[in-house]
Amino acid sequence: MLGILTKSLRTGTLTEAGPFGGQASFGFPVMDFTRCVACDACTRACPTGAIRAEAVTPVLAHVLTHVSLSYAACIQCRACVTACPEQAISVSPDIEVAAYSRDQLARTASFDVNPVTGRGTYRQVELAPGLSLADAAAQLKARILGRLGRSLHVRQVDAGSCNGCELEIAATANPYYDLERFGIHFVASPRHADALLVTGPVTRNMEVALRKTYEATPEPRVVVAVGACGCSGGLFGEGTYAAIGGVDRVLPVDVYIPGCPPRPQAILNGLLVAMGVREARVNR
Amino acid sequence: MTEHAATVAAALHVPAHTVREGCPGELLLEVEARDFPVLADHVSHDLQGRLLSLFASDDRAHTGQFRLHQVWSLPQLHTFLLLTAPVDPAAPAVPSIAATHPAANWFEREVMDLYGVIPEGHPNPTRVALHDDWPDNAWALRKDFPGEQPVPRATGDHHPFRPVTGEGVFQVPVGPVHAGIIEPGHFRFGVAGEPILYLQLRLFYVHKGIEKRFERLPWRHGVYLAESISGDTAVGHALAYAHAIERLGHIEVPPRAQAIRVVLLELERIYNHTSDIGAIATDVAFTVAASRAQALRERLVRTHDLVFGTRLLRGTISVGGVRRDLLPSGRELLQTRLRAFETEFEDLFGLLVDAGTFTDRVDGPGTLTRQAAQDLGIVGIAARASGIDADLRRDHPHDAFAGLQFTVPVEDGGDVRARLMIRAREIEQSLAILNQVLRVLPDTPWAATLPDALPARASALGWVEAWRGPCTHWVATDDHGALTRVKVTDPSSLNWPALVHVMPGNIIPDFPVINKSFNLSYSGNDR
Numbered sequence: 001m002l003g004i005l006t007k008s009l010r011t012g013t014l015t016e017a018g019p020f021g022g023q024a025s026f027g028f029p030v031m032d033f034t035r036c037v038a039c040d041a042c043t044r045a046c047p048t049g050a051i052r053a054e055a056v057t058p059v060l061a062h063v064l065t066h067v068s069l070s071y072a073a074c075i076q077c078r079a080c081v082t083a084c085p086e087q088a089i090s091v092s093p094d095i096e097v098a099a100y101s102r103d104q105l106a107r108t109a110s111f112d113v114n115p116v117t118g119r120g121t122y123r124q125v126e127l128a129p130g131l132s133l134a135d136a137a138a139q140l141k142a143r144i145l146g147r148l149g150r151s152l153h154v155r156q157v158d159a160g161s162c163n164g165c166e167l168e169i170a171a172t173a174n175p176y177y178d179l180e181r182f183g184i185h186f187v188a189s190p191r192h193a194d195a196l197l198v199t200g201p202v203t204r205n206m207e208v209a210l211r212k213t214y215e216a217t218p219e220p221r222v223v224v225a226v227g228a229c230g231c232s233g234g235l236f237g238e239g240t241y242a243a244i245g246g247v248d249r250v251l252p253v254d255v256y257i258p259g260c261p262p263r264p265q266a267i268l269n270g271l272l273v274a275m276g277v278r279e280a281r282v283n284r
Numbered sequence: 285m286t287e288h289a290a291t292v293a294a295a296l297h298v299p300a301h302t303v304r305e306g307c308p309g310e311l312l313l314e315v316e317a318r319d320f321p322v323l324a325d326h327v328s329h330d331l332q333g334r335l336l337s338l339f340a341s342d343d344r345a346h347t348g349q350f351r352l353h354q355v356w357s358l359p360q361l362h363t364f365l366l367l368t369a370p371v372d373p374a375a376p377a378v379p380s381i382a383a384t385h386p387a388a389n390w391f392e393r394e395v396m397d398l399y400g401v402i403p404e405g406h407p408n409p410t411r412v413a414l415h416d417d418w419p420d421n422a423w424a425l426r427k428d429f430p431g432e433q434p435v436p437r438a439t440g441d442h443h444p445f446r447p448v449t450g451e452g453v454f455q456v457p458v459g460p461v462h463a464g465i466i467e468p469g470h471f472r473f474g475v476a477g478e479p480i481l482y483l484q485l486r487l488f489y490v491h492k493g494i495e496k497r498f499e500r501l502p503w504r505h506g507v508y509l510a511e512s513i514s515g516d517t518a519v520g521h522a523l524a525y526a527h528a529i530e531r532l533g534h535i536e537v538p539p540r541a542q543a544i545r546v547v548l549l550e551l552e553r554i555y556n557h558t559s560d561i562g563a564i565a566t567d568v569a570f571t572v573a574a575s576r577a578q579a580l581r582e583r584l585v586r587t588h589d590l591v592f593g594t595r596l597l598r599g600t601i602s603v604g605g606v607r608r609d610l611l612p613s614g615r616e617l618l619q620t621r622l623r624a625f626e627t628e629f630e631d632l633f634g635l636l637v638d639a640g641t642f643t644d645r646v647d648g649p650g651t652l653t654r655q656a657a658q659d660l661g662i663v664g665i666a667a668r669a670s671g672i673d674a675d676l677r678r679d680h681p682h683d684a685f686a687g688l689q690f691t692v693p694v695e696d697g698g699d700v701r702a703r704l705m706i707r708a709r710e711i712e713q714s715l716a717i718l719n720q721v722l723r724v725l726p727d728t729p730w731a732a733t734l735p736d737a738l739p740a741r742a743s744a745l746g747w748v749e750a751w752r753g754p755c756t757h758w759v760a761t762d763d764h765g766a767l768t769r770v771k772v773t774d775p776s777s778l779n780w781p782a783l784v785h786v787m788p789g790n791i792i793p794d795f796p797v798i799n800k801s802f803n804l805s806y807s808g809n810d811r
Contacts, residue, residue, distance in 0.1 A: 003635070003638075004572050004635065007631070007635070008572065011576075014579050024589070024593075025589070025593035026593050026594075047501070047505040047508045047509070048508075075508060075512075076599070077508055077598075077599050078599060078607075155461075156465045157461055157468075158466070158467050158468050158490065158806075159468075159490075160489075160490045160492055161467070161490065161515070161807065162512040162513065162514055162515040162807045163467055163514060163515040163516055163805060163806070163807050164512065164515025164516070164518070164596055164598070165515070166465050166466065166467065166515070167515060167516060167559075167596060168595070168596075169465055170465045171578075171582060171585075173578075174575070174578035174579060174581070174582050175575055175578060175579045175582075176579065176582050186464075186465060188463035188464070189463070190461070200490065200492075201492060203489065203490055203491055203492055204415075204434070204435070204491075205415050205488060205489045205490070205491055206460065206468060206489050206490065209460045209461055209468065209489070213461050229512075234512075235497070235508060235509050235512055236492045236493065236494070236497060236512075237432070237497065239432070239433060239434055240431055240432055240433070240434075240493050240496070240497070241424050241429070241430075241431050241432075241433065241434065241435050241493055241496070242424070242491050242492050242493030242496070243492050243493060244434070260512075260598065261515065261596065263595065
């Protein structure tokens with residue numbers, strides 16, 4: 001007993017005063033569209049289809065092509081960074097990425113592609129459909145304000161994950177991050193919860209359980225999708241015989257936390273976004 | 285090796301020329317399915333073989349037949365034996381070996397569920413992989429099954445739970461959504477008061493169709509999918525997949541890459557074992573130790589991040605080597621951090637084993653006897669905690685393990701304490717291994733040059749002793765050298781039956797800690 005006390009006193013406080021603002025050696029890829037020539041090196045290298053290119057309007061002299069990069073499906077494998085012959089893809093050290101919709105996690109640019117050389121010339125970044133981050137933040141706040149602002153009880157639901165996200169979610173409770181100091185608690189039942197923290201590409205076999213868990217959660221409730229799979233189906237795809245895909249295929253999702261898996265800071269950040277305490281950011 | 289082929293042929297009473305050499309360390313034998321029961325008996329009794337996987341493949345496009353495969357480890361010969369037999373699609377059935385080799389139990393039922401090949405004489409031929417709302421006569425892994433579209437839900441009760449009756453006897457259903465941050469599965473306890481009479485499992489809630497998914501991926505991308513079979517075994521599965529592809533494609537992995545792979549695999553073992561030891565403390569409410577273990581584990585994953593740019597060691601393995609070199613600065617950092625870890629871990633472990641309140645809870649519960657572990661074909665840490673001396677790193681050395689000094693810890697108790705001790709002793713060995721490897725890394729490239737394409741119509745086995753136990757991947761290519769079948773076996777698939785076996789007689793309040801002491805992967809099992 002004495003030993004335990006001495007050791008604890010000697011250890012002191014491990015909890016980091018400011019868990020945010022840290023930088024990782026690899027957050028998400030950032031595309032400099034002005035250097036991109038709309039070749040297919042990155043789309044072929046990407047294992048999840050997070051980077052896509054599609055011809056929109058084939059015209060006689062040129063082809064208008066859209067190139068888009070979505071963090072919703074990105075597993076942070078860095079394959080695109082090494083594959084790009086134009087060095088147009090770099091690395092963002094920012095890890096606290098969250099959004100209120102899938103669209104907000106994507107960025108699309110249009111290119112005029114010369115049909116003879118296959119080389120594209122950058123035209124412009126396309127406007128993302130749907131609400132802006134600020135408008136979506138205001139909307140979420142308006143819905144939960146006064147009810148969930150100061151504490152959040154969270155029921156975690158693994159709806160098909162590989163358990164990587166669970167490892168990092170569990171890490172948010174360790175002495176370094178200590179999520180309870182933000183008023184966030186993991187609870188044992190959806191009936192005690194304000195928020196569902198859902199991982200996985202929702203599987204066919206978890207769909208019913210996920211819906212029932214949602215129905216058992218009292219209003220107002222928020223749903224937070226975690227990880228590349230939770231945001232988009234990730235590597236497992238959407239609409240296969242076994243995987244339905246992103247959580248938003250089954251439930252209305254309020255906050256998306258991309259990453260494979262997202263780091264503990266990113267998960268904490270996303271939960272604070274769901275509480276309306278922080279606003280979601282997507283730096284790129 | 286030819287000597288081994290002769291030994292195997294003699295033990296199985298088959299002509300010597302029929303036992304063929306496959307990739308190094310792999311013997312292949314074509315048999316008739318009707319001979320499986322006799323052969324399985326010979327392999328296990330006369331060659332001390334251990335069944336590591338059993339699966340089917342759909343070869344109808346070429347031979348008009350399905351094929352059934354068995355993968356046996358022959359530790360004494362340091363070789364694997366793959367038995368394979370054709371199965372007629374007109375009457376898809378094979379004699380079951382599950383009654384005498386329980387390790388085959390779930391595998392055979394999975395083959396039935398996903399290929400429609402019936403295990404004749406199986407003691408419990410009910411669905412295992414498919415849930416009740418899966419329609420009849422739809423076999424997801426057959427080649428003509430359209431895997432990229434949803435399947436309508438059916439109604440039915442194909443797997444009723446066994447009733448448990450009697451005065452004061454009732455059932456406690458738990459899951460699939462559990463109280464903690466863990467994976468989904470359904471447990472149904474039949475109890476009389478607190479003591480458990482019977483435990484039934486229903487898994488495959490997180491079945492993601494991984495094996496079918498592999499068949500659509502370019503083989504270079506397969507390694508990403510392998511990392512997501514079980515998130516806590518990213519290195520283990522990525523490595524098993526890479527091994528299979530490298531053996532199939534005759535890709536020589538440079539010695540430096542082999543050494544770095546050992547580093548990654550042992551780091552994965554250390555962080556998972558540390559985290560499990562903390563979780564066992566959590567489940568007996570010893571919070572001081574639990575939170576120290578969590579802090580220790582966090583420092584480990586942060587070290588991974590500093591050295592490899594990834595906390596959970598994802599994105600480190602590539603086919604042909606590793607994704608990034610281990611620089612001298614990283615090596616020194618690892619050595620310093622691991623030295624600090626060693627002291628802190630000894631401290632933590634002392635805290636646990638010196639506390640009577642802790643040892644009272646871990647001594648005895650969840651005892652898996654050596655005989656039961658042997659009969660059920662249990663593998664990995666769970667087997668070694670029950671007196672079974674098996675470890676692929678020593679018995680079938682992969683990567684740089686052949687040249688390293690280490691021992692394989694074995695405990696006799698078979699209870700929660702034994703599984704805890706195994707983890708602690710393995711951490712000790714891992715540190716010793718890392719010490720040797722990090723001293724000097726071979727001065728060679730860290731990745732091989734890859735061929736443009738893999739050989740057509742070839743197959744190979746890849747294996748790794750990951751932290752939980754053996755991970756095996758069997759990979760086959762089609763006419764164009766593309767992936768046509770990837771069979772993934774996580775040690776969890778072999779070990780879940782152990783949990784069912786040990787529960788009767790224990791009490792429900794001990795279930796969390798017993799379950800944690802096995803710490804099986806749902807995702808690895810369900811895929």
